[in-house]
Amino acid sequence: MKKREPSEFEQRVYDATRRIPKGKVTTYKLLATELGCGSNQAVGQALKRNPFAPEVPCHRVVRTDLTIGGFYGQTEGREIVRKKKMLQQEGVDLDGRGRVPADLVFGY
Template identity: 60%
Template sequence: MMNQTNEALTDFQRKVYEACSQIPAGKVSTYGLLAKAISCGSAQAVGQALKVNPFAPEVPCHRVVKTDRSIGGFFGQREGAEVTRKVNLLKEEGVKFDERGRVAQGQLWAFSREG
């Protein structure tokens, strides 16, 4: 995946991207869950790394939503075109949404320790 000259990436970012890559198509995870998977105490910090993800969509940062299952942001935007794109990508992967625009239950991916 990130076999290029990634000196611009911090160690933290690599951990975030690696964990994110584990999420399969058709499933989503949350910033909080991902943070926990890499032993980080801040979901917000995870979001910071994802917003500058240089490997999208190889590293599926679009499969990460908020804990309340609302869509969250995409490439720095918390609303607008990019966010709509995020929803479309998920729909294409088979992810279902409820009438409130949140990811329907039963589609969360739980990180089961491997890294």
């Protein structure tokens, strides 16, 4: 078994995700831009690996389209349903298509 530590890039992603205020969400693009990364996908990679499960509220990170995106390696499924519920619990209301109001997006 290999125990790889998070790379600097991942740590930075977790740090940014961790400081997202409750009841708000951010987008991969905003994160990537803030981190200075021109690729949002790399950010998603780090979140998907998310070794700091409850520590890093990855469920508060949504796509640029304000859609839910993915959760635990799935872009659709019951895990996604869980993600939606979590957001509602935090005060984030989704519209009829499982989208998040733009006013709830946290800007860095």
